Amino acid sequence: MNRAVIEFTNFSFQYRAQTEPTLQDINLTIYEGEKVLIVGPSGSGKSTLAHAINGLIPATYPGEISGTLRVMGQDQQELGIAGLSERVGTVLQDPDGQFVGLTVGEDIAFKLENDAVSQSEMTGKVTEAAHAVDIYDFLGASPQELSGGQKQKTTLAGVLVGEVDILLFDEPLASLDPYTGTKTIELIDRVQQQTGKTVIIIEHRLEDVLHRAVDRIIVINEGRIAADLPAAELLSSGLLQEAGIREPLYLTVLKYAGCPITPDIKPEHIETIVLEDAAGKLRDWYLANDEQPEYLDCPPVLELRDLSFGYEKNHPVLHGVSLKLGKGEMVSIAGKNGAGKSTVSKLICGFYRPSSGSILMNGRDIGSDSIKERASRIGFVMQNPNHMISKTMIFDEVALGLKVRGMAESDIEKRVHEVLQVCGLYPFRNWPVSALSYGQKKRVTIASILVLQPEIIILDEPTAGQDYRHYNEMMEFLLGLSKQGITVIMITHDMHLMLEYAQRTIVLADGRKIADDRPERVLSDKAIIHSxxxxxxxxxxxxxxAEIDQSSEFVRRFIAFDREARQG
Known part of the structure; x- marks a missing residue:
């Protein structure tokens, strides 16, 4: 067996601001050359475990530690954050938070510059790392100008150049489109295969990570290790559901069809799973569930007419985009990173003015309305929660908009508490925002908009960093809002969110609208998927x-059946 590179022994950690430990009695060993996936609900301790491994605990996040953690055979606290940085390279879920150089090449070279490596040696190492992650052609580009996938490549190259032994990925797929996410998992797998480094991936998107094999999956729940098993064994157990983690969708529908899930059928991937005994049951299940959907005619509330825009003159980002959104409709806007999705939302909110075209709300041109005037009717939740939060305490952050509007304190408390309950944040209402995970911060920003009761709410990647339980709670709450007449616009890379909650999916590619249809039809069109x-x-x-001819109809029937099954 390979040597142990990470050894937790009876390890517990309690943040200074908390009354209970976040990690409790962790016993875990990870071996050299392993590729390990760590999953768990939001707030379960996954990120805290990562912060212990890379030294941010206790260097940046002080608290009480008991037990021991050894990295590459040495005590974590004796190594300190500087010593750990020589052994553990971390790629964060938000690449923008790691950039320090003005160009990709400078950013990759940062570690080498700190180590006073000679110019000739530095150039060779940067070139080698850039080729390893396929970012060499962009060495002279600004990191901020890159796509989401290119940013991830740059941060990975910056880690590889330091020749660390352990690669730690903290939700690397959170902000990536589906195609780029797939390529990122392939890149991580290729780097691990070529270098033999130990790889640890912390990620909510279990099915996406399993696009490539992992040695083990570790489930963290309520600060403890709930499971540590090979993928086939874990997927065949009920441990994921017990921890509130979404299993791969193809396994869910197989269970609905009465098919047993065992390690023998190789359930880790849709291409490897054995279906000889299941195909007939799937077809029977499909034929038995043919309830037709109800399509509602929603009166228009928002209309974009021939909208064009560019951040720079003669460089348009949007080209003549037209669309209509109905009152109480739930609509998803999809497309690759950089397609113009977020730009559309910023134009609707008034952050920018279109170069041509118009925006109408309830039939009135709102082109001359200020950002403040639009904000009273249109709420916008940004993709990165750190770009929205301005208060220290959770309650104060959610209450801020109401206070600015002069609402009475008693009414503010009542409404804030109601929204915090729905968003799963009520137990943390008196916590500092800094003590929350990325996914929990995301819910705080959504709560701060929902509390204002807008007519239209735009959410940029609402489920990024959310576990299955909070994903469901949040989306059901948004669905309830839509039934009350609030229009919900979701900018998302989450294909299941699109299928389950959107009545329509609008697809952008290269700044143009290329599709506007039911999501199951959009996601069965290979040309749209590719573009x-x-x-x-x-x-x-x-x-x-399973040789079911109507794939899109199969998906629609699954979504309807699954919703009914989950609601009892």
């Missing part, structure tokens, strides 16, 4: 492998 960096869900592939 917009989307991805067929595993449900489509399952239908194809």
């Amino acid at each position: 917009a960096n989307l991805k067929e869900t595993s449900l489509y592939r399952l239908a194809e492998r």
Whole structure:
């Protein structure tokens, strides 16, 4: 057996601001050359575990430690954050937070410059790392100008150049489109295969990570290790559901069809799973569930007419985009990173003015309305929660908009508490925001907009960093808002969110609208999928492998059945 590179022994950690430990009695060993996936609900301790491994605990996040943690055979606290940085390279879920150089080449070279490596040696190492992650052609570009996938490559190259032994990825897929996410998992796998480094991936998107094999999956729940098993064994157990983690969708529909899930059928991937005994049951299940959907005619509330825009003159980002959104409709906007999705939302909110075209709300041109005037009717939740938060305490952050509007304190407390309950944040209402995970901060920003009760709410990647339980709670709450007449616009890379909650999906590619249809039809069109960096869900592939002709209808029936089953 390979040597142990990470050894937790009876390890516990309690943040200074908390009354209970976040990690409790962790016993875990990770061996040299392993590729390990760590999953768990938001707030379960996954990020805290990562911060212990890379030294941010206790260097940046002080608290009480008991037990021991050894990295590469040495005590974590004796190594300190400087010593750990020589052994552990971390790639964060938000690449922008790691950039320090003005160009990609400078950013990759940062570690070498700190180590006073000679110019000739530095150039060779930067070139080698850039080729390893396929970013060499962009060495002279600004990191901020890159796509999401290119940013991830740059941060990975910056880690590789330091020749660390352990690569730690903290939710690397959180902000990536489906195609780029797939390529990122392939890149991580290739780097691990070529270098033999130990790889640890912390990620909510279990099915996406399993696009490439992992040695083990570790489930963290309520600060403890709930499971540590090979993927086939874990997927065949009920441990994921017990921890509130979404299993791969193709396994869910197989269970609905009465098919047993065992390690023998190789359930880790849609392409490897054995379906000889399941195909007939799937077809029977499909034929037995043919309830037709109800399509509602929603009166228009927002209309974009021939909208064009560019951040720089003669460099348009949007080209003549037109669309209509109905009152109480839930609509998703999809497309590759850089397609113009976020730009559309910024134009609707008034952050920028279109170079041509118009925006109408309830039939009135709002082109002359200020940002403040629009904000009273249109709420916008940004993709990165750190770009929205301005208060120290959670309650104060959610209450800020109401206070600015002069609402009475008693009314503010009542409404804030109601929204915090729905968003799963009520137990943390008196916590500092800094003590929250990325996913929990995301819910705080959503709560701060929902509390204002807008007529339209735009959410940029609402489920990024969310576990399955909070994903469901949040989306059901948004669905409830739509039934009350609030229009919900979701900018998302989440294919299942699109299928389950959107009545329509609008697809942008290269600044143009290329599709506006039911999501199940959009995601069965291979030309649209290719143009917009989307991805067929595993449900489509399952239908194809089971020889069910109507793949999009199979998916629609699964979504309807699954919703009813979950609601009892």
